[in-house]
Amino acid sequence: MLGEQIIKGMAVTAKNFFGSYVSKERLTTVEYPEVRLEPKENTRQFPFLVFDGDDAEKGLRCVACQICEKECPPQCIYIVKSKDKKPDYKGQMQVYPVTFDIDISVCMSCSICVEVCPFESIKMDTEFELSTDDRFDGLLWGKKKLAKPNSHYHKVHAQDAKDSDAVLAAEKAKAEAKAKAAAEAKVKAEAEAKVKAEAEAKAKAAVAAAPAPTPPPATPPAN
Amino acid sequence: MFDQLDQIFVTLKHLLMGYVPERWQPLVSAVISIALIPVIFPGLFSIVTILERKGLGRIQNRPGPNRVGIPFTKIRLAGFGQFIPDGVKMLTKEDIVPRAADKVVHFLAPVVMLIPVLLAYSVLPFGKNMTIADFDAGVLFFFAVGGAVEVSVFMAGWSSRNKYSLLGAMRAIAQMVSYEIPLILSAVTVIMIAGSLNLSEIIAKQNHYTAGIAHWYVFTPWGFVGFILFLIASLAESNRTPFDLPEAESEIIAGYFTEYSGFKFALFFLAEYLGMFAICTLGMTLFLGGWTAPFACLTWIPSWAWFFGKLLAFVFLFIWIRGTLPRLRMDQLMNFAWKFMLPMALINIVAAGVWHFMGADSLRWVYSGGILAVAYALLGRGLMNKQKLGKRTYRYAE
Amino acid sequence: MTPLQICLLISALLFAIGFAGAVTRRHAILALVGIELMLNAANLNFIAFWRYGAHPEALTGVLFVIFSIAIAAAEAAVGLALVIAIYRHYKTSNLDEVKELKG
Amino acid sequence: MSLPFLITAIVTLFAAAAAMSLRNLVHCALSFVVVFAGLAAMYLQLGAQFVGFAQILVYVGAVAILIVFAILLTRSGETPNQAVIAPGWFYGIAISAVVFTMLGWSVLNSKTLPKEIAAAPETSVKNIGDVLMNKYVLPLELIGLLLTAAMIGAVIIALKEPSKTDNAGRKS
DSSP: OTTHHHHHHHHHHHHHHHHHHHOGGGOOOOOTTTSOOOOOTTOOOSEEEEESSSOHHHHBOOOOOOHHHHHOTTOOEEEEEEEEEEEOTTSOEEEEEEEEEEETTTOOOOOHHHHHOTTSOEEEOOOOOOOOSOSSTTTEEOHHHHEEEHHHHHHHSHHHHHHHHHHHHHHHHHHHHHHHHHHHHHHHHHHHHHHHHHHHHHHHHHHHHOOSSOOOOOOOOOO | OHHHHHTHHHHHHHHHHHHSOGGGHHHHHHHHHHHHHHHHHHHHHHHHHHHHHHHHHHHTTSOOOOOOOSTTSSOOGGGTTTHHHHHHHHHHSOOOOOTTSOHHHHHHHHHHHHHHHHHHGGGSOOSTTOOSOOOTTHHHHHHHHHHTHHHHHHHHHHHTTOHHHHHHHHHHHHHHHHHHHHHHHHHHHHHHHHTOSOHHHHHHHTOOEETTEEOOGGGSHHHHHHHHHHHHHHHHHTTOTTSOGGGOSTTTTTGGGTTOOTHHHHHHHHHHHHHHHHHHHHHHHHHSOTTOOSBGGGTTSOHHHHHHHHHHHHHHHHHHHHHHOOOOOHHHHHHHIIIIIHHHHHHHHHHHHHHHHTTTSTHHHHHHHHHHHHHHHHHHHHHHHHTOOOOOOOSSOO | OOHHHHHHHHHHHHHHHHHHHHHHBOBHHHHHHHHHHHHHHHHHHHHHHHHHSSOGGGOHHHHHHHHHHHHHHHHHHHHHHHHHHHHHHHSOOBGGGOOOOOO | OOHHHHHHHHHHHHHHHHHHHOSSHHHHHHHHHHHHHHHHHHHHHTTOHHHHHHHIIIIIIIIHHHHHHHHHHTTOOSOOSSOOBOTTHHHHHHHHHHHHHHHHHHHHTOSSSOOSOOOOOOOOHHHHHHHHHHTTHHHHHHHHHHHHHHHHHHHHHHSOOSSSBOTTSSBO
16 A cells, blocks of 8 residues: 555654653763763874883883884974983983973874884873863973873773783893893803903913923913 | 633733723734734744754654753753754854845845745634634635745745756745645535635534544544645645755755855745644644544643644654655655645545535445545555656656 | 726726737737736726625626636636747747747 | 725836836746735725635736746746847837726716715625526536646647657757
């Protein structure tokens, strides 16, 4: 018959209309400012600098290697290296950035800087309500504004934070193992050096005791 | 007590008239009853725009507007404050007139559209003896004035000097003209049975009750078919979905009011809604007994409450249809008007004639209902299998 | 100057304007519009005579006008169809150029 | 004569003059709509309610749109640049002036016109219907026939003949 499909269609929309008042899960709209959804695991908005411990200056992981500055497609990162050095997490004396600016209005959240950073020092944050009334200073973030503790990283990207900590720990362990090995090598070298020194001392004493014989043949250099 | 409540506005007006000197009484009484129209119905229009947006939202499982409330307070009014910012936005938008446009006609078009629609309200009964001008030929006046809207649609389309708005205007006029005939023919059946063109008499004829149920014309076979035809034709007449091709965004931008913005666009928008209310009121008066109560036990509710209740029910039906049905293509739209609505309306007149002359025995239900059922089946099947949506043939565009 | 005479004068002036328009304008549609105006002037005459005439209850004037409106509408439809057909054939609707008798 | 009637009459006459003299055809058509509406208002003021509404329904609703469609279908919506008045326009105006003066003279001093102003006849749609169905039933049927014939005729004339090849040789 002619009108059949129309009636069926109307029944469906009627069910929807009254259903939306009765059952709550039909109405999927989240009323944004009041009700917020938890950001997904791999949400990424704008980068931030990670620092260990509680003091941003000392614990900053970034060693101003400027790889991210070169790799950044829109070139929105600006780093000035420092003259002096400070120890990094491995105790090695490293340079640190005096100024580390990111222009948020230019950054396109591509997270290439996160991929290329060898020191796990720049990660993507999930904060997106960044509107300011000042286009220049408001969106040109300095080191102080970018630096956030590792605990924030754990809160925001729990899984990635664990992986990154594991990498750093492994790195540190390797460095310590190397340091230990280097230390042992040094100790062994000193021991050898000491033994060799005593040997030479005895040899010189023997020569002093019998001055007349001809000078000893050239002893092969101790390597 | 209920009768005073029913006649509260009439007594109010007489009270006011008491203060007016004798010489000025006709003028002041006219002014009072006329002034009510541009106050009440645009108010209803603003509420209906919100109902429409919330209704469509709820049909699509989203809450619809619920933000605007009283400024500087937390009260949200569940979105019913939305029409204030909409109105302010509409009025403060810049009114762009295209350079090539024909200034005078471009300016007159919304005015010429609003005049007939507001004229049509003078005839409609809003409650017991609450009609502004109870003409002897009320229905004829309504259709005559309703027909004048097409001139303004043409003026709007042509004066914008824009191919799309001219095409949109042509389509709108073609649709309005071809749906006006079934509209008038389905109204003719009611006039034939009620025996008068005067709307108050038509309502008086429907105002009796047997076994508690009102004598509305919609409860007769020809009345029901007439009501459905009238409903479909009024959907087309007020350019509502599924017949809103002339002003569909996906088709020709905004049809004949593409080049309008700001206040003029608001006037078109208002005229369209007022036209919808007027045609709904007429449909309700002809088939659903205007301001009469459906059941004898409910007659204590005042007549104007019934009027606005039924009007809002009609508006909800229109919103419901708008949320459901897809838009008809131009040729389907015309096919439907000329090949289904018109023959069905004519057969409906025959059925009403049979009903009228067969007296009150129950056999007339069988006959009149039978004619209509057979006609519906044949016309329906004719239209349905013709819909073998084959390749479309164009008469002009090769 | 009884009201009847005023109405008759108005309709006479309307008739004259319609006649002048129909005669002087070049465009075919304007000729039809002029004729339509003349018909309307005649209708006004009928109603005037019915209103101020001897026995208005006979309703002859009103009925005459109703029939005349119907005929005028039919005539307008056919006339405009002719104008469109002529335009399609001659590609112009300027009455002066539509002179050939050949079909 | 009541003032509103005179005002409507003047408006109608001016609109009629404009309809006949404007250059742009669509403006003519729109002022023509004003003429129809003015006439309808005059009918209402003369007491012929049914005729006034019929006039609005038929003329303002339908004939005006018909004229406007015809104007657009013959592509004459734009303001023509060449002369709008036919060459022999002076004689046309002269003849119509003569017609008007002759009519006016006959109206002003004819003896047979009823002098006294009769009371406004109270007509309702019912007795128009009665007279229409009793005395004038034959003209009513003929009008029905005529309207159908006119409608079919108009459609056939305006229909594009599918078989005839138009002058460019293409199958139209």
